[in-house]
Amino acid sequence: MTDLLLHMTGLWLVAGLVSFGIWLTEKVSHILHFGLFGLFIFGAYLSHLHLLLSVAICALLNAIFYWFFVSGISQKARHKSGLLASLGFGTVVQGASLILFQAQVITPSDQFLVFVPILLFAVLWFAFWLLWSKNKYGRNLKAIADDAAGAISLGINAYVHETVLWLFIGGIVGLAGAAFQSQFVVSPSVGFDLFLAGFAAAIATCQIAFVPVLAFFILLITTALSWFNIIPVQLSLVVPLAFVFVTLFLQHKKA
Amino acid sequence: MHLQAFIFTAYTSASRLIFVRGETLFLCAPVFYAIGVFGSAHGVFGLLFGVIATVGLATLVGFLWSKLSDTAFIIFSLGLLFASAQVVLGIEQITGGAYGISSTAFLFHQSIFIVPAISLLIIGISAYAWNTQHGVMVSAIGQDKSLARGQSVSPMNAQIKWMIGTGVLLMATGFLWGSWRSFADVNMLHLDQLILLITGVYLGGRRLWHGIGIAFLFALFLQAIRFLPFNSVIIGGIELVIIGFVLILVARWHKFITIKT
Numbered sequence: 001m002t003d004l005l006l007h008m009t010g011l012w013l014v015a016g017l018v019s020f021g022i023w024l025t026e027k028v029s030h031i032l033h034f035g036l037f038g039l040f041i042f043g044a045y046l047s048h049l050h051l052l053l054s055v056a057i058c059a060l061l062n063a064i065f066y067w068f069f070v071s072g073i074s075q076k077a078r079h080k081s082g083l084l085a086s087l088g089f090g091t092v093v094q095g096a097s098l099i100l101f102q103a104q105v106i107t108p109s110d111q112f113l114v115f116v117p118i119l120l121f122a123v124l125w126f127a128f129w130l131l132w133s134k135n136k137y138g139r140n141l142k143a144i145a146d147d148a149a150g151a152i153s154l155g156i157n158a159y160v161h162e163t164v165l166w167l168f169i170g171g172i173v174g175l176a177g178a179a180f181q182s183q184f185v186v187s188p189s190v191g192f193d194l195f196l197a198g199f200a201a202a203i204a205t206c207q208i209a210f211v212p213v214l215a216f217f218i219l220l221i222t223t224a225l226s227w228f229n230i231i232p233v234q235l236s237l238v239v240p241l242a243f244v245f246v247t248l249f250l251q252h253k254k255a
Numbered sequence: 256m257h258l259q260a261f262i263f264t265a266y267t268s269a270s271r272l273i274f275v276r277g278e279t280l281f282l283c284a285p286v287f288y289a290i291g292v293f294g295s296a297h298g299v300f301g302l303l304f305g306v307i308a309t310v311g312l313a314t315l316v317g318f319l320w321s322k323l324s325d326t327a328f329i330i331f332s333l334g335l336l337f338a339s340a341q342v343v344l345g346i347e348q349i350t351g352g353a354y355g356i357s358s359t360a361f362l363f364h365q366s367i368f369i370v371p372a373i374s375l376l377i378i379g380i381s382a383y384a385w386n387t388q389h390g391v392m393v394s395a396i397g398q399d400k401s402l403a404r405g406q407s408v409s410p411m412n413a414q415i416k417w418m419i420g421t422g423v424l425l426m427a428t429g430f431l432w433g434s435w436r437s438f439a440d441v442n443m444l445h446l447d448q449l450i451l452l453i454t455g456v457y458l459g460g461r462r463l464w465h466g467i468g469i470a471f472l473f474a475l476f477l478q479a480i481r482f483l484p485f486n487s488v489i490i491g492g493i494e495l496v497i498i499g500f501v502l503i504l505v506a507r508w509h510k511f512i513t514i515k516t
Contacts, residue, residue, distance in 0.1 A: 032330070037446075069507055079326055080280060081506040084453065088502030091450050095495025102488050196337065 014040075015218070017176035018198030021169040026202065028145045028165055029070055031082035035062075036173050037195040038090030042097045043177025044186045045104075055174040062170025063163055065089045070166075071159055074148075105187045128168065141165065258367065260474035261374035262432050267455040267470040268381040269424035274456045275466070276390050277417060278397025279325060283316065283332040284452060285444050286339045287422045291429025292443060293343075302430060309426040310419055317418030321411040340444035373431050377424055378467060384420060385463050393417045447495065451477075454502045457509060473501075 018036060025033040039058050047054035069085045070078065132138035143151040144158045152158050180186065200218055266288065273281035287309055294305035316335070320328055384390055396410045429443075442448060455473055459466030480494055 069503060083280065083329065085503045085506035087450050087453070088499040088506060091447065091495050091499030091502065095492045095499060098492030098495060099489055
């Protein structure tokens with residue numbers, strides 16, 4: 001029972017963190033950041049060396065992607081080209097993890113270490129929530145999200161604000177990798193199912209507080225269906241996909 | 256192994272009909288390709304089934320292409336790709352892995368001329384379709400649906416027909432691959448392969464023959480990498496880094512991806 005609880009906690013943390021990252025990137029920078037899947041695996045490998053190394057390097061890589069690609073593209077043009085570039089970014093990072101770590105299979109380090117990323121995430125999320133809803137930084141980010149050109153003309157430095165955001169998102173995805181590594185076997189091919197559960201949660205809600213909660217429910221349904229052999233484990237990805245399709249359909253009807 | 260470059264070029268040429276001519280990210284292109292690959296295990300019946308399944312699926316996808324917003328269609332097509340991969344994995348799990356292809360009805364690998372000939376045929380049909388009036392109309396619809404409506408053209412009909420044609424070409428390319436290699440697995444539906452396809456499609460820009468030529472050279476370049484003196488894991492990593500980096504550069508500097516008139 002303890003094992004199951006730890007596993008569920010680990011899964012929820014991963015999906016919650018990833019969905020949080022996708023949601024924020026989409027809301028503020030208007031990019032569906034698929035590159036986070038590569039960053040997540042890279043973070044899992046790095047956390048085998050040290051948790052903070054994973055957070056720091058993932059944050060830096062994500063910020064480098066922002067500096068190199070996103071900052072030079074206008075807000076309107078970001079949707080399509082941003083999706084493509086983020087897929088490219090994820091592929092580069094995935095390739096780098098293959099070269100650096102030689103497709104090693106890393107066994108879980110210590111199951112109870114999952115609580116360290118949870119604690120760190122709780123602190124970071126609370127800090128970010130304060131910034132997002134109670135502080136000038138959050139108001140500025142919302143202004144940038146609504147109209148970047150307008151925000152810049154009002155004297156808001158969009159470049160610095162977004163850099164901080166992208167550092168933060170990279171950091172939390174590094175944490176997600178660490179949480180995953182503490183619970184599950186890491187290999188280059190794992191993690192996309194979890195990423196998709198996070199993605200489903202991110203696009204299925206518009207409220208920041210609901211993102212991790214929804215991620216939890218999607219995972220719960222997926223795990224329960226596989227657990228009771230209602231669907232084969234390999235088909236478990238269909239559940240988050242169903243969320244995506246239903247959300248898109250509802251959004252389309254609404255529009 | 257250079258024959259693989261011909262098939263890749265045919266694959267990108269057919270995909271360009273939607274990606275570039277249709278002005279959208281058609282991320283489920285590998286699904287149509289996979290129908291052909293798996294169909295090749297069953298010879299003529301497989302081909303017949305492939306055509307029927309392709310037409311049915313293409314009608315549905317074409318309908319959604321005309322109805323959904325651009326972003327919604329992109330996410331839908333990506334979802335369809337992943338769902339298909341999961342269904343194939345699920346079938347393999349249920350059948351205990353017995354679904355893999357071990358032999359095909361048409362053994363194309365027995366002649367080195369068949370693969371280039373059929374690939375060139377697919378490239379030729381794609382090039383012809385590109386310049387037809389229907390192709391120009393689909394491009395205009397992709398850029399501005401309301402403009403097409405003003406010209407009393409039904410965007411839905413045009414896009415569904417275009418999707419069916421492209422789907423059949425993609426399925427034929429997959430059938431060619433399956434018949435040549437006598438082998439298929441779920442890898443073709445993976446994200447890596449999709450990213451390889453997107454890079455090959457967009458690398459050549461908007462011009463038809465640039466796109467075809469550069470896709471061919473890119474495929475040859477990727478095959479040349481395999482002769483580097485490293486183990487297969489590192490070579491796989493180098494390939495991914497190159498493909499991903501090229502895709503970032505293409506997305507950053509190719510204006511046609513980012514701008515819709």
